[in-house]
Amino acid sequence: MNLHALRLFYYVAVTGSVTKASEKLHISQPAISAQIRKFEKENNIKLFNIQGRGLVLTPLGNKLIKPLEKMFLIEEQVQNLIEDHHNYPEGKLRIAGNYLATSVLIPKWASLFKQKYSAVDVQITTVNSHEAIEKLINFEVDVAIYSDMGVPFANPDEFECTELYRDEYLFVVAPGHNYAFHKVTLKEIASEPFIMREEGSAARERLLRLCREQQINPPQIELQFNGLHETILAVMAGYGVSFVSSLVAEPLLKQGVLARVDVPGISSMNSILLGTRSREQQEMFVHDFIGLVIQQLDTKV
Incomplete structure (x- = not known):
């Protein structure tokens, strides 16, 4: 499977034109068009139809957008993890919390963690509970703190969940x-x-x-x-x-x-929950942050 050609197709589709995709990817328009045509020919498919001066996705082309979006999102996340490894040699702790967690709970925990692990970079993102769970599932954060939505993880063996408060x-x-x-x-x-x-x-x-x-x-x-x-x-x-x-x-x-x-x-x-990936997928400083939170549970907020 030619992932390079699929990437070119995806960006033409989401930007709406070969010209805009060329500007974004810094690849010439003729090269993009040639790669997509080659991919179509090799797989005996049609991804675009010409309509006037523009391009319109075929039904198959339209079906490919969502899975390609997920695939390239994962690619971007892998690249970010590699960059973080080089930019933050001591580690980067990424926390997503709902508005309740980031306004009442996380500031104290993050402060205590930084006092002990000053070399670890800490990034805190405020989102709603649904988005916090999504970020954890998509490997965008290491820890999610959120209110119980009543929906279990699709792959419970990959995640650990602890109730912090009721x-x-x-x-x-x-x-x-x-x-x-x-x-x-x-x-x-x-x-x-x-x-x-x-x-x-x-x-x-x-x-x-x-x-x-x-x-x-x-x-x-x-x-x-x-x-x-x-x-x-x-x-x-x-x-x-x-x-x-x-x-x-x-x-x-x-x-x-x-x-x-x-x-x-x-x-x-x-129920305010702390979600993270299973212990074997955690870096040590993530495990230490969770341990710190558990120790603070009996401390008055």
Whole structure:
């Protein structure tokens, strides 16, 4: 299989033209066209049709885009690992955490780790829980810390998962809201405008699951943010309801800048998990970071 020709085809397809692919790959347009035509001839297939002055993917060409995207993503990840090996001889610890983890938990753990392993480079990425899991599966990070989405790993033998904390999701509003400090039903609270994180966030998925279980209409999400801090600030400003982890909410409830809404009969626990690849695939400093986290579990956050 001529991977070079497939790479040329892929970049022509995603950029939309031989000209743009030529500029990106620094390969002449005639060379790209010739390689693709040769590949088509060798395999007795057609990847592009000419339409006017442009190229249009054939059905087969269209089918190849997704698997090629995955293949070249893996290639890029392998290249990044090799570059990291040369650029960071003492190692590079890559952590992906959801917004809750990176705002409340990871800063302390990363600081303690750097005090002990100052030569190891630490890279922390903030994403939602779904993206944290994807980054771990795709070898983009060594450790993922996220809220339980209720979906097990497809290949459980390749990964290890440890529960770090269990807390509760709470309905919160501004202190001046009509429902502040009151008891209401889930149906009543769901009729209010909600301020939530983007799709893929654990809190949003859990809220929608609660509504399905109780067979009520899901709330209208009137404001959506890609960050937990922004979501909280919008609620504090006086508009709408949110559904957030008590790890984040409790200090603000004590300060009086947020108020809880009591919804009897509704309890939604949040498990915060640490995921990593199996121990034989871990570098020693990754194992040491996990050990440090486990030691800190009894320490007050």
